[in-house]
Amino acid sequence: MSAPAIRIAGVRKRYGQLKALDGIDLEVQQGEFFGLLGPNGAGKTTLISALAGLTRVDEGELAVMGHDVVADYRQARRKLGVVPQELVFDPFFSVREALRLQSGYFGIRRNDTWIDEILASLDLAHKADANMRMLSGGMKRRVLVAQALVHRPPVIVLDEPTAGVDVELRQGLWQFIRRLNRDGHTIVLTTHYLEEAQTLCNRIAMLKAGRVVALDTTDNLLARFASRVLRVRLSAPVGLDFLPGARDAGHGWVEIPFESYGEVEDMLSRIRLTGGQVEDMVLGEPDLEKVFMGVMHEA
Numbered sequence: 001m002s003a004p005a006i007r008i009a010g011v012r013k014r015y016g017q018l019k020a021l022d023g024i025d026l027e028v029q030q031g032e033f034f035g036l037l038g039p040n041g042a043g044k045t046t047l048i049s050a051l052a053g054l055t056r057v058d059e060g061e062l063a064v065m066g067h068d069v070v071a072d073y074r075q076a077r078r079k080l081g082v083v084p085q086e087l088v089f090d091p092f093f094s095v096r097e098a099l100r101l102q103s104g105y106f107g108i109r110r111n112d113t114w115i116d117e118i119l120a121s122l123d124l125a126h127k128a129d130a131n132m133r134m135l136s137g138g139m140k141r142r143v144l145v146a147q148a149l150v151h152r153p154p155v156i157v158l159d160e161p162t163a164g165v166d167v168e169l170r171q172g173l174w175q176f177i178r179r180l181n182r183d184g185h186t187i188v189l190t191t192h193y194l195e196e197a198q199t200l201c202n203r204i205a206m207l208k209a210g211r212v213v214a215l216d217t218t219d220n221l222l223a224r225f226a227s228r229v230l231r232v233r234l235s236a237p238v239g240l241d242f243l244p245g246a247r248d249a250g251h252g253w254v255e256i257p258f259e260s261y262g263e264v265e266d267m268l269s270r271i272r273l274t275g276g277q278v279e280d281m282v283l284g285e286p287d288l289e290k291v292f293m294g295v296m297h298e299a
């Protein structure tokens, strides 16, 4: 069996009294599109920086593609591309120079063919010779993605890559990341945009105060914590006893949970039989935000 893309076992990290990572066990398999979610301060960035070998943990082990991040640092680092949260650049380099420099860190020379390919994929080719300080925030973020890819890592970790990024760039970025995933790259993503995580990630871990408080496939998380709901606005109030689980949502709206769409027809005919008239109707799908709130509240 091939090694997991990422293996995190019994990891603890303190900053003084604060337990930033409080016993994390997590495996991400090769080819996954994995979401790492959690409120501010949950420990996501600390975990990523430990994976990249930038932060030493107090206890536990981390490995990338089977390479321990401490004992086998160079190999582990080569297998990993990290898109950091912060935009930090040397303002005096051009985009191409920055990417060549990054290639140099990994001992790769004559990397221009691949660099050109990355620049084209990220729609950055026309900025190749522009100075970093001349780029907009969104462009800089694309360069960060490019930098993470110069050494063709099989595992790519993105720490809030779309924070402060406009809709168009976000869409383009996701298209590109999805393609990398289809090509076999393992993707780990942290984001506060839960909608993005819901559509992109096949599996999700939720962190709170340095612990994993939920870990499952996105579908299972959605099914476990959030239900579908039919919202109807009625012309006149009707008793709700005949609709199991229904609740008055105010302003004439009634919310009725259901599991399969087959039930909706039955609900509507029951409303009609009691003399109720539907004036407006909305079908609510389960969403990750509800799941997230539920998990954080329970944990």
Ligand SMILES: Nc1ncnc2c1ncn2[C@@H]1O[C@H](COP(=O)(O)OP(=O)(O)OP(=O)(O)O)[C@@H](O)[C@H]1O
Pocket (backbone or CB within 6 Å): 015, 018, 020, 038, 039, 040, 041, 042, 043, 044, 045, 046, 047
């Ligand atoms: N160098 C440090 N020194 C002291 N405390 C730190 C340090 N780095 C992180 N912390 C603390 O560790 C905890 C975890 O921080 P971390 O940045 O990993 O959270 P996060 O989940 O990435 O949050 P965000 O969503 O805001 O990026 C926080 O309470 C943070 O204040």
